[in-house]
Amino acid sequence: MNYRFSDTIDSFKSSAVREILKLTQGKSIISLAGGLPNEQYFPIDAVREAFLRVFEEGKQVLQYGLTEGFTPLRQSIAKHMERKHIHVGVDDMLITTGSQQAIDLLARIYIDPGDVILVERPTYLAAIQIFQSHKARLVSVDGDADGMNLTDLELKIKQYNPKMIYVVPTFSNPAGKSWNLERRQGALDICKRNDVLILEDDPYGELRFGGGEAVPSIFSLDKHPEGCGVVYTSTFSKIVAPALRTGWAIGDAEVIRQMARAKQAADLHSSTMDQQALHQLFEHFDIYSHIDLVRSEYEIRMRQMTDLLSKQNWPGMRWTEPKGGMFIWLELPEYIDTEQLLKLAVEEGVAFVPGIGFFADEPQRNAMRLNFTHTDNVQLVEGFARLDRAIQKVLQPV
Amino acid sequence: MNYRFSDTIDSFKSSAVREILKLTQGKSIISLAGGLPNEQYFPIDAVREAFLRVFEEGKQVLQYGLTEGFTPLRQSIAKHMERKHIHVGVDDMLITTGSQQAIDLLARIYIDPGDVILVERPTYLAAIQIFQSHKARLVSVDGDADGMNLTDLELKIKQYNPKMIYVVPTFSNPAGKSWNLERRQGALDICKRNDVLILEDDPYGELRFGGGEAVPSIFSLDKHPEGCGVVYTSTFSKIVAPALRTGWAIGDAEVIRQMARAKQAADLHSSTMDQQALHQLFEHFDIYSHIDLVRSEYEIRMRQMTDLLSKQNWPGMRWTEPKGGMFIWLELPEYIDTEQLLKLAVEEGVAFVPGIGFFADEPQRNAMRLNFTHTDNVQLVEGFARLDRAIQKVLQPV
Numbered sequence A, B: 001m002n003y004r005f006s007d008t009i010d011s012f013k014s015s016a017v018r019e020i021l022k023l024t025q026g027k028s029i030i031s032l033a034g035g036l037p038n039e040q041y042f043p044i045d046a047v048r049e050a051f052l053r054v055f056e057e058g059k060q061v062l063q064y065g066l067t068e069g070f071t072p073l074r075q076s077i078a079k080h081m082e083r084k085h086i087h088v089g090v091d092d093m094l095i096t097t098g099s100q101q102a103i104d105l106l107a108r109i110y111i112d113p114g115d116v117i118l119v120e121r122p123t124y125l126a127a128i129q130i131f132q133s134h135k136a137r138l139v140s141v142d143g144d145a146d147g148m149n150l151t152d153l154e155l156k157i158k159q160y161n162p163k164m165i166y167v168v169p170t171f172s173n174p175a176g177k178s179w180n181l182e183r184r185q186g187a188l189d190i191c192k193r194n195d196v197l198i199l200e201d202d203p204y205g206e207l208r209f210g211g212g213e214a215v216p217s218i219f220s221l222d223k224h225p226e227g228c229g230v231v232y233t234s235t236f237s238k239i240v241a242p243a244l245r246t247g248w249a250i251g252d253a254e255v256i257r258q259m260a261r262a263k264q265a266a267d268l269h270s271s272t273m274d275q276q277a278l279h280q281l282f283e284h285f286d287i288y289s290h291i292d293l294v295r296s297e298y299e300i301r302m303r304q305m306t307d308l309l310s311k312q313n314w315p316g317m318r319w320t321e322p323k324g325g326m327f328i329w330l331e332l333p334e335y336i337d338t339e340q341l342l343k344l345a346v347e348e349g350v351a352f353v354p355g356i357g358f359f360a361d362e363p364q365r366n367a368m369r370l371n372f373t374h375t376d377n378v379q380l381v382e383g384f385a386r387l388d389r390a391i392q393k394v395l396q397p398v
Helices: A007-011 A016-024 A044-056 A071-082 A098-110 A125-133 A150-160 A181-193 A253-267 A272-284 A287-311 A338-348 A377-394 B007-011 B016-024 B044-056 B071-082 B098-110 B125-133 B150-160 B181-193 B253-267 B272-284 B287-311 B338-348 B377-394
Strands: A093-096 A116-120 A137-141 A164-167 A197-201 A230-235 A247-250 A327-331 A367-371 B093-096 B116-120 B137-141 B164-167 B197-201 B230-235 B247-250 B327-331 B367-371
Touching: A007 A125, A007 B098, A007 B253, A044 A272, A044 B044, A071 A093, A071 A247, A071 A272, A093 A098, A093 A253, A098 A125, A098 A164, A098 A197, A098 A230, A098 A247, A098 A253, A098 B007, A098 B253, A116 A125, A116 A150, A125 A137, A125 B253, A137 A150, A150 A181, A164 A181, A181 A197, A247 A253, A253 B007, A253 B098, A253 B125, A272 B272, A287 A327, A287 A377, A338 A367, A338 A377, B007 B125, B044 B272, B071 B093, B071 B247, B071 B272, B093 B098, B093 B253, B098 B125, B098 B164, B098 B197, B098 B230, B098 B247, B098 B253, B116 B125, B116 B150, B125 B137, B137 B150, B150 B181, B164 B181, B181 B197, B247 B253, B287 B327, B287 B377, B338 B367, B338 B377
Parallel strands: A116 A137, A116 A164, A164 A197, A197 A230, B116 B137, B116 B164, B164 B197, B197 B230
Antiparallel strands: A093 A247, A230 A247, A327 A367, B093 B247, B230 B247, B327 B367
16 A cells, blocks of 8 residues: 655644653653643642533533534633633634644634745744644744834735734743733734734733733734734633643634634534533632632742752853743753754753744754743752753853 | 635535534424434433543643543553454554544545545535545545445546545445445455555444444455555544544554644644543443443334335335434435425424535435434424425425
């Protein structure tokens, strides 16, 4: 049998993160690589109660559901979004298998081969994979700690006529940064003027440190007198638990309707068990106190990592304290290739994600993504000792 | 905002079945349209117990899982497949969000725009949608009550050089028919000789009536001295419950690996709550006694429908008693267009699925799909009275 695969498979490279996760399975490696929430804060009793409540409703809870999603859950999420000054109805929303599927479905209905999508530099690794699988051409836009460079954005729009821009403006993966209000409003204005759809990916928005006010989402800034210019997606993976694989997309009702048609072909609908349980969780569990708990615990862990970073004697290192999320972006001297460094690090018993995978073009080779949510302080101290041993092997005398 | 959708959206027509389901929602319409299993036989207590057992394992059950699927569930399914004389390991298997996703993922990695896929006439409506969304060219192969016409299959392979053939050889949707052994073996031989991959979709195989021996699946006939020529997919939707949205694909390890990469981009993984619960169900519930129950109850319902069909005085009607599954294919005189008839039927308060949607080309307009699993006998009698009133309006004097 001679298999005749499609051209598409060339783009389905396995994610570096997941390859590393496989590499470290069963070994005593301290992993700062994954993007895993901390199991310790999974509200398992509440989730269990929520499932039990679903079963109390009777056998019909096990039947097929709507492609668009379990309607009471969409109503719960609409209420949840009100707290973020986002006002949407159930017809403006689609439930997805994680926010990852929202990205894929939007690409399916919006991107033809060769279409340009603008992305941040660096950007979310799996989004690059998805867009490449749809044969999009990805172009990076420059940015700094405050967000995308608006001049470069306008320039790239003129140069490439992109259909879409993909951004993670709040506590980004991998860079851990957050756009300020001016950049958000500016990008929105520029994109709407040029009919460039914004895909705002917001998995980490709730994980805000320091107790201050949230910067408004780009979606909430869009008063859409001429139609909604943003599709916003988020997920329960970071605020409840990943196993439930439930995310959502909101946007213009026509865009959502097309995404639902694509979803109907892709998998008919997502697990309704999980959707019904999440609705029960909204009804009977104080999800906001729970988010506060996760937030403060993650902030403690973030500070443990930045404390350790401050103590390292790695010449040329650069990093910024994140205002939320799960990651710190660490830059080392330019002559260090973190893909090479990873091999040494794994020998020492510690793992991270090399920065290279997070670039759609012109990759930066001297950076790495460090996760601070999944490792306790004892492991973290030991992990940094191991990382230091690996780095010392490649550091050149100053 | 001017939306610039992809070419793909033209192919995402909403399924006629689901549009009808929407039409009938909240109305007192007796629906013979859906492909719904009967809620009455959902093993809700066992499913509830299974979820409780999952929660007993601790917080890590709520963490991210493997794209390929929860390994113990894959082991359980491998054992389950042994009963069908299919011998596979966990690396030959991918867990999907229903078998629908298996079809989509295989199309993603195997089909380039313009590639030809051969299908049965009629065939599963949603498969047509999926393949069209990947811009495949669909060509129907003739068949009869015993399966695909092998002469026509060989002819179409020579004529169109298809990459793949999609078949539902066991208790098909919509035709309710089952291929005999000779056609299965013949199609396998012809396809392997010509490097045409067979996608064998088997959601209904367990729902066998009459207690006889099952005809072997095409997959089990493939002794693959030169590599596996079949990808087989099935689902828990019909033997446990649809809400868990869990299906699986088995095939050559390389094909499965490529499908897993596509799934990693599409949605990372399916709900691990559902997967873990299904594994517990295999461990602690007699799933085979349950299947026997469903089987015998559905056979009773099938006979109730065939009894009613026998009593109708619709000149020119044709139907065959199904040997399993959920559907009867009813043909009316050629001058009757069942899409037109549906409007009259809905006015009378009964729904079915017009046959036209199940054809990739040269549609038959005078057929309909009737579901017998979801309606009790009282409703069924009333439903047939209503259907009769609608049909009498369009019947011409013989």
